[in-house]
Amino acid sequence: AQSVTQLGSHVSVSEGALVLLRCNYSSSVPPYLFWYVQYPNQGLQLLLKYTSAATLVKGINGFEAEFKKSETSFHLTKPSAHMRDAAEYFCAVSDPGNDMRFGAGTRLTVKP
C-alpha cells in the first residue's frame, strides 16, 4: 500500500527565506503526488500535483515541487516566504486501485 511521510511537523522560517517542506512516499507503482495547503479554519486547497509529466511541478502562490524517483521524494519549495504562507501543508499520494493517503501535515510558521 502507498504511504507518505512528511519530515518535520513544524517548520519555522523568516519572511523572505527559502521554504522547504519535505515529503517522501512509498508506492508499488508510479504514483500521483499532491500538495495541499490548509489555512486556519479553512478546508484543504490544492497547491500542485505531479501526474507523471514534468518532474518539476509549479503550483499556485509561487510554490513548486520536484518529483525524484530515485529518492522517492516530492519536496515542496518556495524561494521567498511571505507571512500569508503560514498554514498547514499536506503531502498526499494516490495510485490506481488505491485511495489517496495524506501525510501527517507540516505547520509552516513565518516570522517577520
Add this chain to the structure above:
Amino acid sequence: DTAVSQTPKYLVTQMGNDKSIKCEQNLGHDTMYWYKQDSKKFLKIMFSYNNKELIINETVPNRFSPKSPDKAHLNLHINSLELGDSAVYFCASSQETGLYNEQFFGPGTRLTVL
C-alpha cells in the same frame, strides 16, 4: 460560487445526541468523500460515494452513516455522539471514480461533543 459547501460550520452538542452534517458540490463530480481531521491535524478518510454508491468504508464505527440522495449531495449522520467524535469533518469531491484525481474540499465542520 462555492464549489463544495458544508453545513453547519460549527456544531456543539451533548454526548448521546444524534446529529447530521450536510455537504453539497456544484462541480458535477461523480465522487464525494468524508474525512475526519483530529486535533493533531491528521486527516483520515471515512467514506467515499461514487454515483450514490458506497465504494469505501474505512474502519469507522457504524454510528456514522453516510447518505447520498443524489450525486451532488453526501450527508453524514452520526448517532449516539461520543467525546472522541470531536473533530473537524471535511467533505470533498473529485471528477472520477477513485482517489487518483484531484479532490476539492469543503470548508469543514467543527464538531464539539461535550
